[in-house]
Amino acid sequence: MGAISLLATACSGQFWANALTPRWGYERHADIAYGDLERQTLDVYVPNEHAAGAPVVVFFYGGSWQSGDKNGYRFVGQALASRGFIAVLPDYRLYPETTFPGFVEDGARAVAWAQNHAVDYGGDPTHLFVSGHSAGAHIAAMLATDGRYLNAAGSSITDLAGFVGMAGPYDFLPIRDPVLQEIFAPRSSWPESQPIEFVDGDEPPMLLMHGAADTTVYPKNSRNMAARMNDVGGTVELEIYPKTSHIGLVAPLAAPLRSTGSELDDFAAFVKKVVSDSPR
Template identity: 55%
Template sequence: MHRLLVACCSAMLLAACAGTTVLNTLTPDRGYTVATNQPFDPENGLRLDIYTPDGAEGAPVVVFFYGGRWSEGSKDDYKFVGQALASRGFVAVLADYRLYPSVRFPAFVEDGAKAVAWARQRIDGFGGDPRKMFVMGHSAGAHIAAMLALNPTYLEAAGTSRDQLKGMVGLAGPYDFLPITAPDLRDLFGPPETFQKSQPIFFADGRNPPLLLVHGEDDEAVWVKNTRNLAKAVAQAGGAVETVIYPEMSHRFIVATLAAPLRGQSDVLDTIAEFIKRRAQDAPRSNEPEIQTTPILLP
C-alpha cells in the first residue's frame, strides 16, 4: 500500500498543482497550529501563514518561499512544507509574494524582505526566536532566499539586516542563469543591461550567512550548475557554504520529499533539519567575512 501511495504521489507531481493538492491532503493536521493569512504588506495585499509546533518556545524560524518561475504559486499550495518544518521543531513562515506579469524584478525579492522583517518583529508571539531566523526556498523561491542572503540591500531597505539571519537553505535554485534567452524571463528581469543584478552569484562577497544548497543531478528545469557555480563563488570569497548534490533527484521531487507520504524517499528533510539546528546555535554574526569553506558533498 505504501509503495502504491508513493507511486501515485510521484505521478501526480507531473502536474504541479494536482501534485501539491494531493500532498497537502495527505499531510497530518496534528502536532502544530497554523495562523493563516497574517498581513505583512497590506498595501499590496500580501499575507503569510505561520506553522507553530505544539509547545514551541524560542524555536528556530524558517521563512519559506515557493517556486513557480516567479509567475505562479501560492503559500496555500505548501502546507506539506509547513508541516514538515514544524515536525522538526521549527516555526515555519510561508509567505506569498507578487508574481509576474503584475510585477517584475526585483519586486518579488523586496516582498520577501518585507516578510522576513515582519517575522523578525512578531515571531516571538508565535513561539519563534527572532535571533534564530533562516530563509529557505525552492526553485524561484530559492532565488529569492539567495538574493536576501547575498545582497544586503533588500533586507536593509525593509528595516532589518542579513547579519540577523542564521542561514539560508536553497532547493534547486537558479543562482547563475545568464544568458537569459526565454522571452518571458527577458521581460521579467529586463532590461538586458541590468540582467546581472538578478544573479545571486554576483553578490558572493564572503559576508553571507551560512548557505545550504541542495540540488539533484536529474534536474532538467534548473540545471545543477547553478548550485555548483554559486557554491564555488561563495567559497572562493571566504563565505560559509555547504552543498549536497543528489545523483538521482528531479526538480519537483526534491521539495516533494518533504511531504509526509514521500519523506522516506530521501534524506532532504533530515539534511535541512541538521543544518538549521546546528547553525541556530552559532554566535551572532558580524559583518566581517567568515573564512570557512565546505566541499561539495555527494551522498
C-alpha cells in the same frame, strides 16, 4: 505509480501532498498581512510542542516568478513544524503584476515581519533562516546576498542565521526565455538579478540542495554558488541528490513521501547545526 511520480506535476502533486498532510501537531495562523497589497500576506505554522526560542524559517515557494500560492504549500509548513521550527510561508507579487525586483522586495518585507513577530509565536528572531524552492530559492538567495533589500525593509543580512536553497537559480545568465526576459528587463540590469554576483563573504551559512537530474534549473547553479562561497571564505554545504528531478527534490517534504529521500532530514540538520554552532 511511484512515490516521486505522484508529484510529477505541480498541480496534482500539491493537491495530494496537501490532502495527505497531517492537520495535527501544529497550529496554522493564516492570511496575516505583512504589507498593504493583496498578495502581501503570509501563514505561520507553529508546532504544538517546541523549545522556547525555536528557529524561524521563512520559506518561499517556486513557480517561475509567475505562479504559486501559499495555500498549496501546507505540506512544507507542516514539514518544518514537525522538526520544531516556526515556519513562515509568504505569498508575494508575481508577473505580470510585478517584475524584478518587486517579488524580492516583497520577500524582504516578509522576512522583516518574521523578525519583528518571531517572539509572538515562540520563535527566536536571532535564529532566523530564509529558504525556498526554485524561484523561491532565488528570492531567498537575493535576500541573503544583496543587502539592499533587507536594509530597505528595516532588517539586515547580518540578522540572518542561514540560508537553505532548494534547486535555486543563482547564476542563470543569459536569459533566453522571452517571458523571463520581460520579468528581468532591461537586459543591462540582468546581472543585478543574479545572487552569485553579490557573494562577498558576508553571507550567512548556506545549504545548497539540488537534484542531479534537474532539467528545469540546472545543478550548475548550486555548484557555481558553492564554489563562489568557498572562494570568498564563506560557509557553505552542497548536497547533490542522484537521480532527483526539480520537483523530486521538494517531494520528500510531503508527509507520505518522507521515506523517499533525506532532504527534510538534511534541511533540519543544517538548521540545528547552525543554531548549535552560533548561539546568540
